[in-house]
Amino acid sequence: MAAQTGTPATVPAAVEPVSTRGRFRRAFSFVSERTMVSLIYLCGISAILFVFSIFYFIFREGAPFFRSGVSLWDFFFTDAWFPTSAVKPRFGILALTAGTASVTLVAMLLAVPFGLGAAIFLAEFCGKRTRETLKILVELLAAVPSVVWGFIGLMVMNPLIIHLTGAPIGLNVLNAGIIVGLMSVPIIVSIAEDAIRAVPDTYIEAAEALGATRWQTVRRVILPAARNGLLAAVLLGVGRAVGETMAVLMCTGHAVHNPFDGQFPYLHVLDSVRTLTATITAELGEAPRLDAMADGSYPPEALHYQSLFVVGMVLFAITFVVNLVADFAVKGIRRAK
Amino acid sequence: MKKVVCSTGILLSALACVLLVAGCRKGNQEARKDVVKKTVISDGGSDTMVNLAQEWAEAYQKVAPNVSVEVSGGGSGVGMRDLMQGVINIANCSRDVEPKEREQILKTTGKEPKSHIVGHDAIAIYVHKDNPIAKISSEQLAAIFGEGGTVEKWSQLGVDLGAENDTIIRVSRQNSSGTYLYFREHVLAKKDFKPGSRDMSGSKDVVELVARTRSAIGYSGMGYATPGVRMVPVAPKAGDEPVTPSVENVLSMKYPLARSLLMVTAGEPEGAVKAYLDWIHSEEGQKIVEHAGYIPLTQAER
Numbered sequence: 001m002a003a004q005t006g007t008p009a010t011v012p013a014a015v016e017p018v019s020t021r022g023r024f025r026r027a028f029s030f031v032s033e034r035t036m037v038s039l040i041y042l043c044g045i046s047a048i049l050f051v052f053s054i055f056y057f058i059f060r061e062g063a064p065f066f067r068s069g070v071s072l073w074d075f076f077f078t079d080a081w082f083p084t085s086a087v088k089p090r091f092g093i094l095a096l097t098a099g100t101a102s103v104t105l106v107a108m109l110l111a112v113p114f115g116l117g118a119a120i121f122l123a124e125f126c127g128k129r130t131r132e133t134l135k136i137l138v139e140l141l142a143a144v145p146s147v148v149w150g151f152i153g154l155m156v157m158n159p160l161i162i163h164l165t166g167a168p169i170g171l172n173v174l175n176a177g178i179i180v181g182l183m184s185v186p187i188i189v190s191i192a193e194d195a196i197r198a199v200p201d202t203y204i205e206a207a208e209a210l211g212a213t214r215w216q217t218v219r220r221v222i223l224p225a226a227r228n229g230l231l232a233a234v235l236l237g238v239g240r241a242v243g244e245t246m247a248v249l250m251c252t253g254h255a256v257h258n259p260f261d262g263q264f265p266y267l268h269v270l271d272s273v274r275t276l277t278a279t280i281t282a283e284l285g286e287a288p289r290l291d292a293m294a295d296g297s298y299p300p301e302a303l304h305y306q307s308l309f310v311v312g313m314v315l316f317a318i319t320f321v322v323n324l325v326a327d328f329a330v331k332g333i334r335r336a337k
Numbered sequence: 338m339k340k341v342v343c344s345t346g347i348l349l350s351a352l353a354c355v356l357l358v359a360g361c362r363k364g365n366q367e368a369r370k371d372v373v374k375k376t377v378i379s380d381g382g383s384d385t386m387v388n389l390a391q392e393w394a395e396a397y398q399k400v401a402p403n404v405s406v407e408v409s410g411g412g413s414g415v416g417m418r419d420l421m422q423g424v425i426n427i428a429n430c431s432r433d434v435e436p437k438e439r440e441q442i443l444k445t446t447g448k449e450p451k452s453h454i455v456g457h458d459a460i461a462i463y464v465h466k467d468n469p470i471a472k473i474s475s476e477q478l479a480a481i482f483g484e485g486g487t488v489e490k491w492s493q494l495g496v497d498l499g500a501e502n503d504t505i506i507r508v509s510r511q512n513s514s515g516t517y518l519y520f521r522e523h524v525l526a527k528k529d530f531k532p533g534s535r536d537m538s539g540s541k542d543v544v545e546l547v548a549r550t551r552s553a554i555g556y557s558g559m560g561y562a563t564p565g566v567r568m569v570p571v572a573p574k575a576g577d578e579p580v581t582p583s584v585e586n587v588l589s590m591k592y593p594l595a596r597s598l599l600m601v602t603a604g605e606p607e608g609a610v611k612a613y614l615d616w617i618h619s620e621e622g623q624k625i626v627e628h629a630g631y632i633p634l635t636q637a638e639r
């Protein structure tokens with residue numbers, strides 16, 4: 001009984017006769033309070049739990065790859081990706097990493113100026129009404145599913161790029177870069193706008209008092225003051241671009257090819273590429289997950305599945321680092337305040 | 338205290354009642370299910386055959402309403418693996434069963450895999466409809482698609498598509514599709530593909546991309562032809578007479594990239610599975626093969 005109500009059973013009797021009903025209610029509210037607190041606590045730590053279990057799972061599935069004798073140098077620094085070869089399976093992800101990097105680069109070249117420009121306009125140059133309308137529209141852009149973006153790339157951008165550039169095929173770095181850029185814009189705009197609006201009014205008033213024009217205020221006062229927040233916005237946009245899967249699968253042309261080379265213009269935006277994420281999506285469904293044999297080693301066919309998980313680890317590492325840097329950048333703003 | 342005990346008692350008995358009722362209902366449901374119990378045949382594997390298998394399954398519903406056929410895709414290799422693990426009754430396979438797979442199936446199920454030819458297909462070489470190329474040989478295909486192959490430009494094949502479209506755009510398949518493996522084995526002699534090909538995830542995607550790209554060449558099942566593409570006659574060897582992928586040429590095996598569509602069972606089929614395979618070999622089943630864009634079995638093969 002004591003455990004149920006949480007109060008010694010003797011106390012109410014000693015003070016005054018409390019109705020059983022009141023006691024029951026008090027017991028209930030105590031129990032429900034405890035339940036709620038622990039539930040909320042669970043919700044709070046679940047994020048940590050999920051991150052660690054995801055990491056553990058990816059690592060467990062991919063770990064045997066490191067013991068398979070495939071050299072890590074070849075894995076990271078060669079272009080040949082032939083996981084199902086009948087002659088000699090080769091696992092080189094340099095072309096795939098270059099694919100991800102090229103798409104991200106083009107996407108950011110597009111999304112950073114547009115996103116930051118839109119954020120500056122929204123925060124400083126437009127009226128309240130325009131701002132509210134534009135913000136809704138930008139958020140609408142974020143709500144478009146990525147497969148729809150991919151479809152636009154495939155059906156609209158592909159013929160358009162062939163027509164405008166004379167390229168033989170429109171599924172390439174440029175196409176995917178534009179699509180992924182458009183997908184990253186809403187994230188960049190909303191975070192950058194928050195950062196700009198967080199600049200204390202006193203700074204702006206001081207600048208105006210010194211006779212600065214609006215553009216001078218933005219360029220010399222607001223942008224430097226919001227620097228860390230803007231950096232965080234850009235980095236989260238990068239994270240979005242690196243992790244995007246469905247749209248790039250449809251728009252890049254899905255060809256294992258390194259679009260960078262040592263000669264001008266260094267990056268060939270009209271080449272088809274394949275990204276890390278798209279490779280996992282396209283191949284994981286058909287790569288068999290095989291168990292270890294009696295002596296603890298794995299059959300050679302198991303390497304394909306394991307290598308895809310190592311690709312997953314590489315992606316995880318990239319996005320983790322990008323998000324971590326963004327996080328430190330945001331912390332930087334708080335300290336600056 | 339007494340009241341608490343009392344209400345707990347009421348709660349418990351209410352719970353018991355609910356459970357009892359639920360239990361009764363469940364029992365009823367089970368009884369009802371027994372009356373119209375369905376035999377389930379699960380059939381999976383080749384992506385090339387998935388549409389065909391689906392059409393068969395739907396049509397068979399009318400022939401034998403008490404049998405339901407569940408179809409899945411994933412590729413010929415996935416089908417063989419599922420058959421090995423006893424997850425499916427029939428594996429669809431658009432290539433021959435490999436000796437290693439045969440051995441593994443024998444080892445895990447204790448039964449020799451049995452292949453049943455259910456239709457024919459040809460892998461056609463597709464180019465854009467405006468591409469004038471008249472024929473291509475197996476050697477040229479290997480030089481275009483294979484690793485180390487030297488053909489990169491249409492002009493090397495004597496085809497003039499203009500300077501901006503001279504580079505050959507290779508359209509291939511994802512590395513575990515049956516069509517990819519078949520092409521690798523029969524055209525590239527098991528060697529690897531040249532990197533940089535556009536690897537599509539479906540047979541239809543290949544044809545669609547070729548139809549949109551003037552300088553492309555790709556391979557896919559002949560059933561997927563559209564007005565936007567052209568099938569190029571293939572010469573088995575350089576200097577041979579080129580052969581078009583037509584019904585006669587596939588049945589006579591003159592066309593070099595012809596293959597049989599197989600359904601594989603572990604051991605001799607029995608009961609519902611045997612009845613289903615017999616129906617597939619019947620006139621009605623073979624009509625569906627034709628409808629799906631493949632070549633039905635000849636009378637002698639049925």
